[in-house]
Amino acid sequence: MSDIREVMEWLAGGALSGPESADVLAQLCQRMIDAGIPLWRAAVFVTTLHPDVMGRRFLWQAESGVTTSNALHSLVDTDDYRKSPFRTVFATRQPLRRHLADADCPADFEIVQDLRAQGATDYAAFPLVFTDGTIHVATWSTRQPGGFTSKQFADLESIIAPLARVAEIRALRRTSENLIDTYVGHQTGEKILSGKIRRGYVEAIRAAVWLSDMRGFTTLSEQLPPQALVDRLNLYFGCQVPAVLDHGGEVLKFMGDGLLAIFPIASEDGANEVCQRALSCAREFRARIAELPRANESEPAIRFGLALHVGEVMYGNIGGGNRLDFTCIGPAVNLAARLEKVAAKLGEAIVASAAFAGHFPAEFKRLGEHAVAGFAAPQTVFGLAN
Numbered sequence: 001m002s003d004i005r006e007v008m009e010w011l012a013g014g015a016l017s018g019p020e021s022a023d024v025l026a027q028l029c030q031r032m033i034d035a036g037i038p039l040w041r042a043a044v045f046v047t048t049l050h051p052d053v054m055g056r057r058f059l060w061q062a063e064s065g066v067t068t069s070n071a072l073h074s075l076v077d078t079d080d081y082r083k084s085p086f087r088t089v090f091a092t093r094q095p096l097r098r099h100l101a102d103a104d105c106p107a108d109f110e111i112v113q114d115l116r117a118q119g120a121t122d123y124a125a126f127p128l129v130f131t132d133g134t135i136h137v138a139t140w141s142t143r144q145p146g147g148f149t150s151k152q153f154a155d156l157e158s159i160i161a162p163l164a165r166v167a168e169i170r171a172l173r174r175t176s177e178n179l180i181d182t183y184v185g186h187q188t189g190e191k192i193l194s195g196k197i198r199r200g201y202v203e204a205i206r207a208a209v210w211l212s213d214m215r216g217f218t219t220l221s222e223q224l225p226p227q228a229l230v231d232r233l234n235l236y237f238g239c240q241v242p243a244v245l246d247h248g249g250e251v252l253k254f255m256g257d258g259l260l261a262i263f264p265i266a267s268e269d270g271a272n273e274v275c276q277r278a279l280s281c282a283r284e285f286r287a288r289i290a291e292l293p294r295a296n297e298s299e300p301a302i303r304f305g306l307a308l309h310v311g312e313v314m315y316g317n318i319g320g321g322n323r324l325d326f327t328c329i330g331p332a333v334n335l336a337a338r339l340e341k342v343a344a345k346l347g348e349a350i351v352a353s354a355a356f357a358g359h360f361p362a363e364f365k366r367l368g369e370h371a372v373a374g375f376a377a378p379q380t381v382f383g384l385a386n
Contacts, residue, residue, distance in 0.1 A: 004035045004155040011162035014169070021170045022066040025058045028163070037152050040120065041141040044163075045071075045086055046171045047134065050178045055136075085109050085125045089137050095157075096125045101147045115141055122147030124156060128164040130171070138163060185250045187264070188326050199324055202316030206271065207262040207328070208278040208308065208356065210249065211336040212240065212285075214257035215303035215344065233257060236302050239288035247281035248274075252327050262313065262328055275310055275359045282306055282350050307339035309353040338372035339381060345370075348383045357382035 010017075010031060018024035029042050040062050047055035053070045060066045075081050085096050098112045099105050101121040107113045115123055120141045128136040140156055142148055148156065180189035214236050221229055237259065244251055244261045253260040263278045265271050289302055311332030317324045335353060343351040346367060357364040364382035371378050 002031065002034045004032075004037070004158060007031045007035050007159055008162050011159060011166050015166045021056075021167075021174075022058055022068055024166060024170070025060050026066045028159075029060045029062075032155075032159070035155065037140075037148075037155055038142045038144040039140060040143045041115070041139075043139045044128070044137070044167060046128075046136045046167055048171060048178060049175050051182055053178075056174075080110070083110060085111060085123075085139070086137050089125050089127050090135050093127050093129070093135055095127065097153075098123045099147050101145070119143050121145060124148070124153065126157070126160045128160065128167055130164060130168045136164075136167060136171075138167075184326055185252065187250045188252065192326060196326075197317065197324070199317050199319055202314045202318070204312055205315050205328075206265040206310070206312055207315075207332075208249075208265070208271075208275050208310045209313065209328075209332050209336040210244065210259070210261040210263070210278060210281075210306065210308060211333070211340050212259045212304055212306040213340055213344070215305060216300070217257040232302070235292065236289075236304070239292065240285050243281050243284045243288065247277040247284075249278065249281060253325075260327070260333070262315075265310075271310060272359050275308075275356055278308055278356075279360065279363065282308060286349060304349060305340050305343040306350045307336045307343055307352070308350070308356045309336040309339065310356045310359075311335070334374055335372070335379065338374065339379070342370050342372065342379075342381050346381070346383070350384050352382045354380045354382065 007028070011028070015024045015027070018027050025042065025044055029039050033039055039060075042060045043057055045055055045057045052072060054073045054075055055071050057069050057071060058066055059069070081087055089096055098109070099122055100112065100116045105112075105116075107116065112123060120143055122144070123139065123141045125137055125139040128138055130136065138160065140148075142152075176193065177189065180192055184192065214233070217233075220232065224232065236257070237254070240259060241251055247263070249261045249263045251259065251261045263274045263281075265274045285304075285306070289304060292302060294301065309332055311330075313328040313330045313332050315328045317326055318329065319325050339351055339353060343349070348367065351367065352364060363385055365385045367381045367383045369378035369380050
């Protein structure tokens with residue numbers, strides 16, 4: 001049998017043998033059992049910065065190991081949260097214990113009633129205090145007759161501080177990933193986190209380029225109240241962004257009502273497959289827009305223009321000083337932007353360049369040659385055949 005000090009030393013060293021947070025909890029619980037603490041159930045809840053998710057729960061049980069789940073921001077408005085030990089610990093910043101083996105133990109939380117029904121004899125919840133003062137929670141339960149002994153409970157208390165440091169380090173990494181995914185995209189975020197952060201770092205890649213725009217946005221911005229305009233814009237992007245991500249694209253930039261995305265081509269012979277994904281995405285986006293309900297008959301339907309092109313782009317850091325933008329530039333992006341303007345002139349929702357349409361000649365119809373700014377030769381523009 002090991003000593004609880006070995007568990008504390010393992011945590012103080014960063015719990016390096018646990019590559020993922022779930023691994024850390026699984027190994028921690030086993031080490032605590034080896035140190036003489038008869039755990040049956042443990043949970044760690046850590047809040048995070050995320051547009052949809054309030055926090056994550058890691059739940060370990062002796063019979064099934066570790067499972068993870070996300071708590072949405074809407075959780076705080078539910079009775080389950082308001083009547084939970086987590087809320088009490090967040091509010092008081094103090095440990096909470098329910099000695100379930102005692103007949104007169106208050107069953108003031110639903111989780112206490114559930115655990116007692118499953119044979120638990122003791123339950124303890126501790127605040128994990130991060131260095132920024134935020135509170136997170138770790139809970140421990142046992143089925144040992146009589147509950148935790150005084151020594152076992154003291155040992156539980158002793159690992160809380162080092163556990164908080166490990167949890168904070170892991171949480172900071174995840175928060176960084178969440179924020180980067182939210183604001184620059186997953187693929188771009190991976191490059192940034194891997195160290196590609198110096199101004200001037202760019203690489204030439206082949207990609208299908210997606211550039212879209214909402215029709216009539218300027219007029220709408222003069223007609224609608226600010227919040228209504230934002231709501232409409234979010235509704236529009238809500239049809240587009242999930243479709244791009246679901247088809248393997250990367251959203252690089254929002255430009256007012258415009259959106260720039262790319263679908264990277266990893267291999268020489270991969271262009272056809274990538275362009276097929278981009279085209280399928282365009283059709284899905286069009287279908288989602290068409291299905292949007294309107295508040296009333298006078299509300300105009302959302303219309304859009306989308307240009308698809310494929311070519312080489314420069315992908316990387318551009319900016320000044322320590323304020324950079326990880327984006328893509330080059331003639332391929334410029335052409336996509338010009339074709340989107342042609343789409344507006346022709347009244348077409350989706351257009352493509354000759355390079356893109358050439359992958360699917362049966363899918364497109366020729367819309368003629370059009371002069372575009374910045375390009376000496378007229379460009380042949382294609383629209384969807386259907």
